Amino acid sequence: MTSEQALETLMAGNLRYAALRQEYPRQSSYHRAQVLEGQNPFAVILGCSDSRVPSELIFDQGLGDLFIVRTAGHVVDDIALASIEFAVHSLNVPLVLVLGHSQCGAVTAAVSSKRMPGAIPHLTVRIQPAIAAVSGAEGDAVTNVTQTHSRLTAAYITAASPVISQAVEAGTVRIVPAFYDLETGRVTVV
Numbered sequence: 001m002t003s004e005q006a007l008e009t010l011m012a013g014n015l016r017y018a019a020l021r022q023e024y025p026r027q028s029s030y031h032r033a034q035v036l037e038g039q040n041p042f043a044v045i046l047g048c049s050d051s052r053v054p055s056e057l058i059f060d061q062g063l064g065d066l067f068i069v070r071t072a073g074h075v076v077d078d079i080a081l082a083s084i085e086f087a088v089h090s091l092n093v094p095l096v097l098v099l100g101h102s103q104c105g106a107v108t109a110a111v112s113s114k115r116m117p118g119a120i121p122h123l124t125v126r127i128q129p130a131i132a133a134v135s136g137a138e139g140d141a142v143t144n145v146t147q148t149h150s151r152l153t154a155a156y157i158t159a160a161s162p163v164i165s166q167a168v169e170a171g172t173v174r175i176v177p178a179f180y181d182l183e184t185g186r187v188t189v190v
C-alpha cells in the first residue's frame with residue numbers, strides 16, 4: 001500500500017464507523033490464524049490513551065491492520081518514538097497518523113496549568129509548545145491546542161528521528177496530523 005492508499009483506507013473505515021455501517025473486517029478465527037505468519041500493518045496510529053478513542057473501532061479495522069502507540073495526550077517520548085521507528089523501519093508501514101481528539105483530558109489538564117502529581121508533568125510539559133503556539137487564538141482552547149499539538153507532534157517525529165525523516169524524504173512514509181470528534185465519530189486531517 002502507498003501512503004495515500006493507507007490514508008484512504010483509514011478514512012473509508014472511519015466513514016463506515018461514523019455512519020454505523022461497520023464491516024468489522026479481519027476479526028474471525030480464520031484471520032487470527034492467518035496473522036500467525038506475521039504482521040503487515042498499513043498504518044501507525046499515534047493516539048491518546050482515552051478509552052473513548054479505540055483505534056480499531058473508530059477506523060473499522062481488524063487483526064494485523066494497525067500498529068498502535070497510545071499515550072495520554074498522544075505525547076511522544078523516546079520509547080514511543082522507538083515504537084514508531086520500529087513500525088516504519090522494520091515493518092515498512094507507509095503512514096503514521098497522529099490522532100488527537102475533542103475533550104482530551106490530558107490537553108485540558110495542560111491548558112489549566114494546575115499542578116499535577118507524580119510523573120504526570122512529564123506528559124503535560126510536552127503539550128506546552130502547542131499551548132504557546134495558539135495563545136490568543138479564537139475558538140475553543142482545548143480544541144485549538146489539541147489540533148496544533150497533533151501538527152507539532154507530527155513535525156517532531158520527523159525532526160527527532162533520522163530513521164523516519166529518511167523514509168519521509170524517500171517517499172515511503174507520510175506523517176499526517178488528524179483529529180477525532182467524539183460527538184460525530186469523524187476523523188479529519190488537520
Ligand SMILES: [Zn+2]
Pocket residue numbers: 048049050072073074101103104105106107
Ligand atoms: Zn486524550
